[in-house]
Amino acid sequence: MSAAALSAGRRRGVWRGRIFxxxxxxxxxxxxLALGTLCVDVLQRGLAYFDSxxxxxxxxxxxxxxxxxxxxxxxxxxxxxxxxFTVPIGVGTAIYLEEYADRHRWYNRLLELNxxxxxxxxxxxxxxxxxxxxxxxxxxxxxxxxxxxxxxxLVLPTVIIAAREAIRAxxxxxxxxxxxLGATQWQVVSRQVLPAAIPGIATGSILALARAxxxxxxLILIGALTFISFNPTVMGPFTALPVQIYNWTKxxxxxxxALAAAAIIVLLIMVLLLNAAAIxxxxxxxxxx
Amino acid sequence: xxxxxxxxxxxxxxxxxxxxxxxxRALRGCLNSLARHDVELADEVIAxxxxxxxxxxxxxxxxxxxxxxxxxxxxxxxxxxxxxxxxLHLERMADYCVxxxxxxxxxxxxxxDETLAEALEDMGTRAEEMIHAALDSFANRDVESAESLxxxxxxxxxxxxxxxxxILSLSADPDLREWGLRMLLVSRCLERIGDxxxxxxxxxxxxxxxxxxxxxxxxx
Amino acid sequence: xxIIETPVQLAQQRERELPPPELREVVFDVxxxxxSYGGNPALKDVSLEVYKNFVTAFIGPSGCxxxxxxRCFNRMNDLxxxxxxxxxxxxxxxxxxxxxxxxxxxRKRIGMVFQKPNPFPKSIHANVAFGPRVLRMTDxxxxxxxxxxxxxxxxxxxxxxxxxSALSLSGGQQQRLCIARCLAVxxxxxxxxxxxxxxxxxxxxxxxxxxxxLKREYTIVIVTHNMQQAARIADMTAFFSVQIEDGxxxxxxxxxxxxxxxxxxxxxxRTEDYVTGRFG
Numbered sequence: 001m002s003a004a005a006l007s008a009g010r011r012r013g014v015w016r017g018r019i020f021x022x023x024x025x026x027x028x029x030x031x032x033l034a035l036g037t038l039c040v041d042v043l044q045r046g047l048a049y050f051d052s053x054x055x056x057x058x059x060x061x062x063x064x065x066x067x068x069x070x071x072x073x074x075x076x077x078x079x080x081x082x083x084x085f086t087v088p089i090g091v092g093t094a095i096y097l098e099e100y101a102d103r104h105r106w107y108n109r110l111l112e113l114n115x116x117x118x119x120x121x122x123x124x125x126x127x128x129x130x131x132x133x134x135x136x137x138x139x140x141x142x143x144x145x146x147x148x149x150x151x152x153x154l155v156l157p158t159v160i161i162a163a164r165e166a167i168r169a170x171x172x173x174x175x176x177x178x179x180x181l182g183a184t185q186w187q188v189v190s191r192q193v194l195p196a197a198i199p200g201i202a203t204g205s206i207l208a209l210a211r212a213x214x215x216x217x218x219l220i221l222i223g224a225l226t227f228i229s230f231n232p233t234v235m236g237p238f239t240a241l242p243v244q245i246y247n248w249t250k251x252x253x254x255x256x257x258a259l260a261a262a263a264i265i266v267l268l269i270m271v272l273l274l275n276a277a278a279i280x281x282x283x284x285x286x287x288x289x
Numbered sequence: 290x291x292x293x294x295x296x297x298x299x300x301x302x303x304x305x306x307x308x309x310x311x312x313x314r315a316l317r318g319c320l321n322s323l324a325r326h327d328v329e330l331a332d333e334v335i336a337x338x339x340x341x342x343x344x345x346x347x348x349x350x351x352x353x354x355x356x357x358x359x360x361x362x363x364x365x366x367x368x369x370x371x372x373x374x375x376x377l378h379l380e381r382m383a384d385y386c387v388x389x390x391x392x393x394x395x396x397x398x399x400x401x402d403e404t405l406a407e408a409l410e411d412m413g414t415r416a417e418e419m420i421h422a423a424l425d426s427f428a429n430r431d432v433e434s435a436e437s438l439x440x441x442x443x444x445x446x447x448x449x450x451x452x453x454x455x456i457l458s459l460s461a462d463p464d465l466r467e468w469g470l471r472m473l474l475v476s477r478c479l480e481r482i483g484d485x486x487x488x489x490x491x492x493x494x495x496x497x498x499x500x501x502x503x504x505x506x507x508x509x
Numbered sequence: 510x511x512i513i514e515t516p517v518q519l520a521q522q523r524e525r526e527l528p529p530p531e532l533r534e535v536v537f538d539v540x541x542x543x544x545s546y547g548g549n550p551a552l553k554d555v556s557l558e559v560y561k562n563f564v565t566a567f568i569g570p571s572g573c574x575x576x577x578x579x580r581c582f583n584r585m586n587d588l589x590x591x592x593x594x595x596x597x598x599x600x601x602x603x604x605x606x607x608x609x610x611x612x613x614x615x616r617k618r619i620g621m622v623f624q625k626p627n628p629f630p631k632s633i634h635a636n637v638a639f640g641p642r643v644l645r646m647t648d649x650x651x652x653x654x655x656x657x658x659x660x661x662x663x664x665x666x667x668x669x670x671x672x673x674s675a676l677s678l679s680g681g682q683q684q685r686l687c688i689a690r691c692l693a694v695x696x697x698x699x700x701x702x703x704x705x706x707x708x709x710x711x712x713x714x715x716x717x718x719x720x721x722x723l724k725r726e727y728t729i730v731i732v733t734h735n736m737q738q739a740a741r742i743a744d745m746t747a748f749f750s751v752q753i754e755d756g757x758x759x760x761x762x763x764x765x766x767x768x769x770x771x772x773x774x775x776x777x778x779r780t781e782d783y784v785t786g787r788f789g
Contacts (some may be wrong), residue, residue, distance in 0.1 A: 102590070173627035177687070179588060180621040181640040181694060182613050191643065196630055290711075292718045293741065357772040358740040 042268070046261025054262050058229035059244070063255035068263050071244035074144060074224075074232040075213050075270070078240060081148035082155065082212055087205055089152070090159030091194075094201075097160075098167045099189050119157035126154045127221030135222050142223035144238040150218050155208040162204020166197040199285030203278045210274040214267065216242040241267050294359045301351050301372050302428075308344045308379050309424040313417060315341065315386040316482070320413040322390055323475065324406065326397040331390040341383040348376045367499060371492040375427065378485040378492075382420070385478040392471045392478075399468040405455050409472060412448045412479045415441060419486035427493045435490035439504045445483040452476040534561040536698060536728045537582060541596035544577050544586065550759040551577045554596070557747055557765045564720055564729045566743035566768070568736045570788065573749040574760025575732045579700050581605075582730065583619040584612040617644055620691030624703040626683035628675035628690075633667050636675045636686055640694040653693050661689035662719050681712025688719065692727075699723065701731040705738065717742050736784055739768065746771045748780045 057067025093115075101108040130150035140146045170193050178188045224243045232238040241263060248260035315337055322330035352373050355361070361369055419441050426434035456469040487504060495501045537559035544552040552574035559565050567575040577586070584605065586592040598605045605615060629636050637654045641647060654671070658664040663685040667678070675686055684704060691699060701720075705713040720729055720742050733739050739746050747765040751758050764771065764780045775781045782788045 171627070173623065173625060174629060176585070176588070176623065177627040177629065177690075178639070178643075180583065180585060180616055180623075181643065181690065182616040183639075183643040184613055187643045191639070192629060290714050290718060292721050353773055354769040358768060360737055360740070 039268075042261050042264050044261075045258050046263075046265050049255075049259050049262035050265050054259070054266070059227055060229075063253055063259055066256075066259055068241060068244050068259075068266070070228045070230065070232055071239050071241045071263070072266060074147075074228075074238040075241040075267075077144060077232060077234065077238075078148050078151060079209055079213055081145070081234070082151050082209055083205065085148065085152040086156055086159045086208065087201075090156055090205070091163050091201055093160050094163035094167055095189060095194070098164055099185070099193065115157050115160050119161060123154055123215050124217040124221065126150050127218030129153070130218060130222045142225070142237055143235050144232055145234050146222055147219050147224060147238060147240065150222060151212045151215060154215065154218065155212045158208045158211070159205055162208070163197070163201045166200025166204065167193055169200060170196045199281055203282045206274050206278040206281070210271045210278070213240075213270060213274075214242055216240075216246055219243050220246070241270075291359075294355075294361065294365065297351070297355050297359065298361075298365065298368060301348060301355065301369070304344065304348050304351070305372055305375060305379070306424060306428065308341065308348065308376065309420065311337075311341050311344060312379050312382050312386070313420055315383050316413065316417055316420065319386045319389040319393065320410065320417075323393045323413075324410055326393070326401075328394050328397050331393045331397075334390040335387050338383055338387045341380060345376055345380040348372070352376075364496070367496045371427070371496045374492050375489050378488050382482050382485050385482050388478050389475050392475050396464075396468045396471050399464045401468060401472075402455075402459060402465065405452065405459075405469070405472060408448060408452060408455065409475060409479070412445055412452075412476065415445050415448070416479050416482045416486070419445070419483055423486040423489035423493075426490060427496075430493065430497050432494050432497050435493040436504060438487045438490040442483045442487050445480055449476050449480040533563075535559070536561050536601065537730075538599040538602075539596070540599070542578070542581065542598060543595040544574070544581060545593050545595075546589070547591040549757060552760045553752070555762045557762060559728065559730060560745065561728050562724055562726075563744040564724050564731065564742055565745045565747065566739035567730070567732045567747050567749060568734070568739045569749035569760070569763075569783070570751060571734065572758065572760070573751050575749050576702055577760070578749070579702055579730060579732045580621075582698070582700055583621055584615050585621065587612055617694055618696050619698045619700060620694065620696040621700040621702065622684070622687050622691055622704050625707050626680060626687050628678070628683050628686050630674070630676060632672045633675050633678070633686065634671040637689050637693050640690055644694055646694065654689075657689040657693035658686075660692050660723065661685045662715070662722075663689055679712075681708050681715060684708060684712070684716060685719070688716075692723075696727065698728045698730065701729065703732055703734060706734065713738070740772050740784075743768045748775075748777075748783060750779055750783070 053065065054067050055072065056069055057065055058069055059071075060066040097108065097112065101111075103109070127150065130146060130153070134140050134146045134149055135142055140149075174192050174196065175188055178192045183191070219240050220243055223237075224239045225237050228237060228239045245260045245263045245267070248256045248263065251257075315334055318330060318334040318337065321327065322334060352369055355369060359365075419438055422434060422438055422441065425431070426438075452473065456473055459465055459469045491501070491504055494504075535558045539558070540556050542552065542555040543550060555578060567578060569575050580586050581594060581598060582600075582605070586594060594606055600615075600619070604610070629639060631639075634654055637657050638650055641650060641653050646653070655664060655668075658667065663682060666682060667673075667686075675683065678686060684707075688699075688704075705716045708716065717738065720731070723729060724744075731739075731743065744767065745765065746768045748763045748771065749760050750763045752761045764775060764777045766776070770776075771780060772784055775784065779788075
């Protein structure tokens with residue numbers, strides 16, 4: 001046998017393997033390129049207006065002194081309210097479905113099916129829902145709370161699914177060990193399952209939040225007004241950053257478009273920070289298993 | 290590690306040593322009964338053999354149980370096999386003591402030839418020493434001490450050969466001649482006890498070295 | 510006159526310190542036990558007695574129901590919805606499956622160690638303290654933790670790092686930690702489902718030595734697929750086998766006796782075939 005007999009070149013399918021890798025790299029390149037182009041474009045347009053004025057001033061018809069402070073604050077409030085609503089409801093539902101529910105009962109199966117479907121519903125449908133039931137039906141009016149509630153409904157399925165995955169990832173051997181020591185079901189869930197699932201739940205919630213703060217359609221539908229110069233309150237009218245961006249882009253003045261780009265940068269930074277937090281959390285707790 | 294195996298091995302060995310103590314008592318008993326023409330003592334020695342047999346059976350059962358359950362290997366296995374063989378040798382020694390006692394009973398009323406009686410007593414004492422040495426060398430895993438048993442056995446063998454000549458030179462008195470024949474058998478028993486003691490020494494060497502070998506060849 | 514007298518002390522010396530049948534205290538009295546999963550019988554009509562301070566081993570080929578059986582003793586089969594248990598198990602005379610019996614109370618007294626060590630993803634101290642905490646036995650918690658770790662022969666190895674993660678321990682240490690966890694709630698009985706099958710030989714020997722020590726204070730029941738292990742450590746051994754009836758496989762108890770008997774002269778040919786390794 002010659003040395004050449006062992007060289008890779010003689011193996012069939014070597015080229016197939018190489019082409020496959022090339023295609024993978026190409027796909028990745030497309031994604032990165034698109035993202036890169038968008039970022040560069042936004043930065044080009046908006047960097048000039050990305051300053052403290054943007055962050056401290058309210059909107060104005062004069063682009064040079066216009067800012068997005070109320071919108072930014074509203075987005076922050078929406079985020080906080082979102083977490084306050086979705087996490088307890090989402091985690092509670094997930095715990096019920098994973099730990100307490102009997103899978104074979106029809107109502108539990110219906111519940112599961114429901115949740116899967118809701119995750120796929122377009123956000124504008126939630127907007128219509130919110131308008132009909134929250135703003136008009138419950139009489140809340142076009143307020144921040146209503147916006148928060150709609151966004152909650154929007155991301156709740158995602159949080160439930162993420163929480164269920166996190167809970168399911170806790171090995172059953174841990175539960176068995178806890179039961180065998182004389183723990184009740186509640187003790188097993190609260191002292192073993194939940195603490196172990198928290199990193200997964202937190203990651204899922206943060207990612208849901210990151211998606212929600214970029215939602216525009218439902219907020220527009222329930223009437224997130226665009227010219228709010230005062231700071232928003234929970235039970236008052238409001239506008240959110242994505243809506244503000246949308247409206248600035250509609251204005252004819254080029255400077256407003258640039259302002260919009262600057263506001264996009266702010267939004268991107270928020271999303272980036274949230275995603276980074278999610279990744280950091282996941283890595284920090286990865287090693288425990 | 291392997292606490293229960295070690296405990297059982299220790300228990301078996303302790304039982305073996307106790308059996309050895311029983312054999313020594315039997316030997317001392319039969320020698321005394323021989324020297325003093327004590328028939329009662331001889332009967333006690335014969336009855337006593339039941340205790341030795343009980344011990345023998347108990348150790349056998351213990352070995353079977355240990356082998357089945359603990360699957361000993363290497364030195365532990367050799368230890369068990371050595372105990373198995375030594376158990377057998379001790380039991381045979383005890384049987385020889387019974388034979389001596391029975392022979393004593395048969396000729397107890399014949400006044401003995403003093404020289405021969407003394408010679409037999411010496412052989413008996415030597416046999417006692419050999420049993421002590423064999424059991425101690427096993428307890429201490431002392432191969433040198435075990436090998437020294439060969440020399441001690443030489444003395445008994447030589448004495449055994451002299452006994453034949455001494456008996457042939459006894460007077461023509463028929464009682465004394467019968468006594469002489471019985472004493473020949475006694476001498477033979479004591480010589481065999483010595484051989485079993487050497488066998489015990491060989492088990493000690495087997496345990497330590499891992500190889501079984503006879504200390505001397507058959508021509509000896 | 511020299512009277513030879515020698516009482517033979519041998520019996521007491523050699524005996525394995527097991528009380529004879531009439532002095533044994535019954536901890537579990539199993540009668541006609543049958544376990545089914547969704548209508549399929551996994552274990553049929555098992556009857557035996559487990560004695561106090563004995564190590565009792567269940568051996569047999571895979572699928573013979575021995576793990577199912579041991580899980581009946583601490584009501585762990587309750588966690589499997591499709592499992593149904595017939596017959597009775599009396600624990601110190603009380604029916605474990607009576608309607609008024611609380612599974613938590615049962616598990617407080619009857620602990621379990623599993624095949625694969627399952628330490629909680631917490632510190633060593635928190636692991637051992639978990640049982641006492643959930644059962645509200647929090648007086649002198651540190652003392653309890655230390656005693657449990659001592660009994661499990663793990664204290665010396667971990668006493669300086671009780672706050673470190675339990676997952677940083679080796680496999681053998683983790684299993685001893687799981688044993689300490691059980692011991693911390695001061696149970697009466699320790700159930701062990703193949704406790705050493707995931708461990709290397711040296712750790713296995715340590716666990717076996719530990720069982721030898723622990724049986725002085727606790728009653729131990731162990732399932733093992735390694736019959737030599739049962740031979741080494743068990744006082745009583747129960748052999749289970751698979752029987753096929755109407756096309757359904759179920760486990761049955763074939764023979765239950767003192768371990769030396771099972772391994773030297775078993776009464777049933779099936780037992781002999783299994784322990785000699787001729788079982789197909």
